[in-house]
Amino acid sequence: MTTTSITILGLGPGSFNDLTLQARALLAQAAQDKQTVYFRTIIHPTVEVLRSELPTLHIESFDQLYDTSADWTTLYSQIAEEVCTLAAQQPIIYAVPGHPLMGESSVQLVLKLARSRQLSTRIVAGLSFLEPVCTALELDPFDAGTQIIDATSLATLDTSEVAGKIIPTTPLLVTQVYNRRLASAVKLSLGELYPDEWPVKLVRAAGVGSDEMIIESQLYELDRQNYANHLSTLYVPPLDELAALRLPETLRYITMRLRRDPDGCPWDRQQTHQSLMRYVLEETYEVVEALEENDMEKLAEELGDLLLQVYLHAEVARQEGDFTLGDVLEHINAKLIRRHPHVFGDVEVSNADQVNQNWEAIKRQERAKAGKDVKNESILDGVPPASPALMVSQEYQKRVVRQGFAFATIDGIYAKLAEELEEIRQASTQAELQEEIGDLFFVISELARWHKVDAEAALRQANHKFRLRFKSMEKVAREEGRQLTSYSREEWIALWQQAKH
Structure with missing residues (x-):
């Protein structure tokens, strides 16, 4: 019989009564054999009971790493490294709260590292945190489509990644919010999607008798009181579809509602690809104007207006059975991956010129695949003649x-x-x-x-400069109480020189 290198054991959510018979038997055998059991943390009610129930059980933990690790990713990586290093010498038991495969980032890292080192593993299931937390909240996670994410994983996301991981229109459970510092990081990440005043619930010691608590607060208050501990889970209720203002999906929903018959907007329902064409150009030039003015607040607004045009055209096409927004996204995502083999593949480039050469070669291959006569095409083909x-x-x-x-x-x-x-x-x-x-x-x-x-940009800059100077001259004329047409050529020249300075 092959000996398992690493046995990963679930301790249950907190109450000793929730420890499975299999887990109890394994721990009792370890105590009898004087085998050390390594706990991710001993700050868990079950561990306290084990000390009295199995006084000969030799307990070690990784709690000291929580204070010394630079960040949470490093923390769990260090735990995984130590567990696998120990297991390479002799079989070990690694015990974690809840179920080993439910919201336990350290276990995933242990399993991955163990596979790379040919160390065998075994999972001893435990009651997860999910059952008592959902009981405390009276929440059916399947009916509501609840999302679950580990607090350490959420805290390490870049702000630009949060919207790709969290869907705020469904309930959210954030596990292992074990201290104030982590609560603060979670608050900042969730602040990318939720209003500061959004109501949240911190569930502490779920299922552990009188220790169970539900602390209600607003999101911005999450780290202002020291309620978080190793048995804490944060519940974030879902936003209404129209309240999730930072989500692309909300814009899709709004454009769909605007064009929905009969309760949509009469103007939006009348629009076609052709009638919307002018707005694509108009919004594009307003984006350019914001860029040239280096007005970032205005740029954010104008990019949104331009994005709306994309969504509107996609919705028109969906209603007419031509294509959907998903098709639009598939086309551009596939194209970017395909045309950047030096990023998403194994092609090597040393400079931007090589990137351009590869880009043109790939485009040529795409045209050939589409059945176009690439042998007789001009190098000038593909430039939209309607462009400036x-x-x-x-x-x-x-x-x-x-x-x-x-x-x-x-x-x-x-x-x-x-x-x-x-x-x-x-x-x-x-x-x-x-x-x-x-x-x-x-x-x-x-x-x-x-x-x-850029010749086009240079001319736009000259136009902008002229507009500012002429408006300055108009201001002088108004202050002098004169009509522009009353100025002589010499006065115009003087006004122009004044406007230049």
């Missing part, structure tokens, strides 16, 4: 330069500028003027590309 003209011009020039079609020196560009200006002077018809001025713009965009300047 300067942007299209620079993109064309970037592409042909990669093929070697370029001015040898910048002097050649300046010479070409002079040539185009002269051709404008000599143009005799409106059609010739339009053509030559277009050529001039094309050369100017190449000059900008040479200097690594």
